Ligand SMILES: [Mo]
């Protein structure tokens with residue numbers, strides 16, 4: 001059975017999150033400002049036959065509704081900046097959000113356009129109706145195999161949390177690619193096409209890729225790394241906050257945990273002593289559907305504060321159902337764009353005397 | 354295109370590997386001794402109709418041949434033992450092997466028995482013809498969704514490296530589950546059945562699961578963790594060996610890297626200074642098929658030895674195409690069975706003056 005986030009869990013109202021960002025928590029941004037053209041969605045799909053679909057046409061496909069967490073590749077980038085300068089917005093732990101999305105399945109739309117899965121690798125390219133200051137539309141792509149897999153539940157979404165998409169979230173239609181980096185969830189969708197190669201957009205080819213910490217802007221070869229699609233396991237502490245003073249006696253620690261590719265979070269370990277000893281946190285909400293764990297799990301731990309302790313170094317790390325874990329430290333995964341920042345999350349607090 | 358390991362890469366003859374184990378490198382063991390009954394394979398499949406298949410019957414299904422790396426859950430267990438005692442064989446880096454396997458696809462056999470994928474979760478249970486000293490046959494299971502997915506390429510294998518299965522490798526038939534922990538690749542296969550629950554065998558339910566380092570044999574609740582299926586990203590240095598003396602001037606470092614779930618290895622970082630600075634190793638062989646990277650990649654790095662250096666702390670870490678990484682250290686992933694040991698691999702060597 002699927003996990004539905006209750007309203008009480010709604011990240012927009014999550015008090016610990018709000019402080020992280022001046023912008024609404026439940027909004028993901030690309031790094032370029034957008035010019036918004038809220039026209040009806042027109043989908044062309046060369047490769048099969050070409051289709052032009054209005055928003056009404058899209059409503060005529062079977063409607064699917066799923067809860068999906070979107071994470072920006074740059075979530076927790078600020079921790080990488082502390083190691084060495086990177087290019088990108090200074091996200092702390094707030095570049096992640098969860099909502100219920102409803103729309104037509106991309107596989108149904110592609111099937112109507114005559115597409116089917118083929119042995120040779122192909123890609124579904126998305127183009128936004130928005131454009132950056134140079135007039136270039138936002139673009140991204142995902143492999144055709146994911147797009148055509150009904151189990152992958154890729155949506156052309158026209159509803160968010162039961163309402164038509166807000167303008168900031170991609171009205172009239174955005175792509176939702178569960179388990180995949182936010183950058184592929186193209187907003188203000190204008191065009192879909194099946195191509196033999198990945199999207200040639202800047203954001204697919206020259207951004208949103210991971211590199212070794214030894215690679216800098218003088219030596220980087222963007223063609224040498226695959227575009228980020230599925231994201232690795234992630235978790236963060238949202239309460240208490242770094243630098244805060246907590247009561248002695250007992251401390252309550254809360255946070256979120258999520259993994260890409262539909263992999264479920266199976267455990268969150270929490271340490272009060274910087275990672276020397278660990279306790280297992282309680283995962284809130286219901287168990288998730290196998291292979292379709294698209295939404296985060298919120299978690300908490302109530303733990304006694306060891307007597308006489310003046311400070312706590314709180315750490316969390318999550319494990320997903322492929323038994324993938326988070327790395328201990330940031331420096332060895334540092335990269336020039338500050339993406340994929342998923343080391344243990346650390347919060348230092350004082351204990352009130 | 355698929356990566357075929359050339360004979361020169363054959364792990365049986367890999368000199369760096371041989372030293373790790375008294376047993377042939379290319380052999381995976383379960384933790385119990387086996388009594389071997391090499392009878393013809395008889396497959397019963399309750400749930401659909403029941404089928405009895407001889408080895409000849411199995412040869413009548415379309416034949417598939419794929420290169421697959423099998424890794425024991427306990428590979429590199431000895432590094433966990435150095436943190437704290439665990440139960441299990443003292444594997445170093447040698448409990449992993451790669452071979453070409455040929456046989457019928459499990460999905461074709463299940464389809465002939467009338468099975469199809471259903472919405473409710475189900476499991477395919479395997480029983481070996483071998484038995485432990487108490488008379489209990491070895492058993493394991495995988496989710497039906499994996500078994501029925503043609504893209505997952507689960508085989509009932511009757512050939513290894515172009516020859517009928519050797520007795521030690523499961524003659525007449527073994528299961529090969531690409532991307533999944535060795536323990537599910539049941540040898541000397543006697544029976545296959547589709548069940549609403551996972552196999553009730555000891556090895557499925559009371560072993561081959563991961564736990565927090567805080568869990569010991571007094572507190573462990575085996576029902577609280579999922580059985581290991583896909584394994585996390587792994588790599589190890591096979592040359593030079595720990596404690597060895599290398600020439601000054603230039604050092605050649607070699608090793609393997611692999612990830613579960615068909616995820617390809619996209620990069621291996623190597624450090625000569627314990628993880629402070631990194632260089633990118635060269636991946637040998639061809640690129641792998643997307644989502645079907647079942648075989649390891651061997652890698653190497655030729656690096657200058659910094660002048661005046663008397664010792665080197667060589668470290669490797671791999672990244673897979675979900676941008677999953679290996680954790681820095683062993684202690685935080687320590688678990689009572691010593692499984693899933695995939696921290697950075699470290700080798701300390703001396704430089705000849
Ligand atoms: Mo993003």
Ligand SMILES: [Mo]
Nearest residue numbers: 382383425426
């Ligand atoms: Mo094993």
